[in-house]
Amino acid sequence: MAEDAESRVRAKRSDDRMGHLDRLSKLPDSLLCQVLLNLPTKDVVKTSVLSSRWENIWRSVPGLDLGYGDFPDYNAFVSFVDSFLGFNRESCLQNFKLNYQYLRLKYKWNWTELDNANVTRWINTVIKRKVEHLHVLDGRWLEDEMQIPQTVYTCESLVSLKLSDVIFNNPKSVSLPCVKVMHLDIVKFANDWAFEMLISGCPVLESLTIERSACDNVDHLRVCSQSLLSFTLLGHCNGDMDEEQVVAIDAPRLEYLKLYCHSFIINNPASLVKMAIHIRFNLSFEKRFDPNDLPKRNMIRNFLLGISNVKEMDISSYTLEAIYNYSRCERLPLFRNLSSLHADFDDYRWEMLPVFLESCPNLKSLSLGFSKSPGEEPISILPEPHCNLPSLEFIDIGKPMVEEATELELMSYFLENxxxxxxxxxxxxxxxxxxxxxxxxxxxxxxxxxxxxxVVIL
Structure with a gap:
């Protein structure tokens, strides 16, 4: 009896498992395709071996997501993309993500005009099929550059656009009425106007990320958008860039801002809530802050006034150094809304921090990170009495120092004030x-x- 009962339980469990598989297989093709849409195409194709039910499902998935290393050679790569785009050619595509970065290194492909022609042909095809998410990562580092075809500039179905290592030439017009997310990674523009046309042609753009290079041909980067909520600018703070390049934004609805650049001008910052800043204000070891440089002081003053309403901030030691030097000439504005602050130091010069903290009367949470990196000559920090920190409730020091005396001095500052x-x-x-x-x-x-x-010790 006991053996029969145990056998029935095992059989029931087996039936449940089979039933579960049957229920999955009985899902409609449309639902299975939406599930598979979240996987890379190479993994989607593997599902064809599961059973006869799954053999051809992958052909109907409304998206292509291919990365480098998915194919043994170039011809196989081209053949697969052509074949896939030939399936269900009258249906709409949700995603087209083509990442062939580093393929040349792995397979030593010889890039020719044919490669650009293939990618252009594929892009034009998916545009006709009303693609919603177009991500093209070239990765040839602007050698035999891939030019984005004109059809992209007026695609009414696009919702997100991500481009890397490509050329954006002078468009006749730009009309991208549905684009909400844009990521431009080392994209080369014909000139400033081409970039401004791209942004102005996206009336509902909400998130913009730009990773710049020294050869993107944009001297005056101006972002004007009535819809933008999030803006990230990276890679504009290296020695190869022209230090006097202008970066300006006018986005009255902007809530999040991340900057890694030499200088920045912000207009209409009333909605800004959260930001991360690594800005040198065109200063370097060779070009120190000059108290008599009134244009520089005006630049820093205007920037600080523009961000004075933020609630959360992540700031670098380079930016704190510029703010500290500026504070020796003019009084800092009050950051009355700032409640959370994270500061990263490339050394242990935390003494520049109190000047900024004393302008944050309602700061509640502070986290600090330290890393010892030789190089730049330390600035001269003037000793002065520290004011109390009346609102600070939580402090987290994320990385230990190696200098005991400096760490004890920092602890004394916080605990005593x-x-x-x-x-x-x-x-x-x-x-x-x-x-x-x-x-x-x-x-x-x-x-x-x-x-x-x-005090908690970890």
């Missing part, structure tokens, strides 16, 4: 022998202004 501090989290470095015990004893001797402060 934070009125209502609730928790300070500190990560210890690699101490030797009794060094850790000695450090902790010194830490315990630091007086605390807040009676409820908890």
């Amino acid at each position: 934070s009125t209502i501090l609730k928790k300070l989290t500190l990560r210890l470095g690699d101490f030797r022998g009794n060094e850790e015990s000695a450090f902790l004893k010194k830490l315990l001797t630091i007086p605390r202004l807040s009676s409820s402060c908890q």
Whole structure:
């Protein structure tokens, strides 16, 4: 009896498993295709071996997502893309993501005009099929550059557009009425006007990411958009770039801003809530801050006033250094709405931080990161009495220092000046022998202004 019962249980479990597979197989093709749309095409094709039910499902998936290394040679690559686009050619495509970065390195392909012709032909085909998400990553580093065909500039179905290592020539017109997300990675434009036409032709654009190179042909990067909510600018802070290039944005609905550049002008910043900034203000080791440089002071003043309403901020030590130097000449604006701040230091010069913190009267949470990197000569920081930090409740120091005296000095600043501090989290470095015990004893001797402060050692 017991054996029969156990056998029935095993049989039921087996039936349940088979039933589960049957239920999956009985799903309509349209639903299965939407599930498979989230997988790379090479994995979608593998489902054809599951059963006869799955043998041809992959052909109806409304998207293509191919990466480098998916094919043994160039001819196989071209043949597969042509074949796939030949299936269901009257139906619409949701995704076309073509990433052939590094293929030349792996297979030593000789790129010719034929390669550009193939990609152009594929893009024109998917545009006709009303593609919604077009991602083309060339990866030939602007050698035999791929030019984006004119059909892309007026595609009414596009919702997201991601381009890498391609050329955007002078368009006759740009009309992308549905594009909400755009990512431009080392895209070369014919001139400033071509870039501005692209942005102005996207009336519902919400998210824009630009990764720049020294040869993108845009000297005055101006972003004017009434719909933009998020803007990220990267790769505009290296030695090859013209330090005086202009970057300006006018986006009254902008909520998130991430900048890695030399200088920046922002207009209509009333909606800005969160930002990450690594801006040198065209300053470097060779070109230090000059208190008599009034245009430079005006640039920094206008920028600080423009971002003074943000609530969350991530800031680099280079930007803090420029702000500190500016504060020796003019009073900093108050950041009354700032409640959360993260600061990254490429060295241990935390002494420039208090000047900025004292302009943040409602700051509640602060996190710091430190890394020791030799190179630039340290700035001269003037000693001065520190003011209390009346609103700071949480401090997290994410990476330990290796200089005990500097770390203890930093702990003293926070513990002795934070009125209502609730928790300070500190990560210890690699101490030797009794060094850790000695450090902790010194830490315990630091007086605390807040009676409820908890120090957590990780």
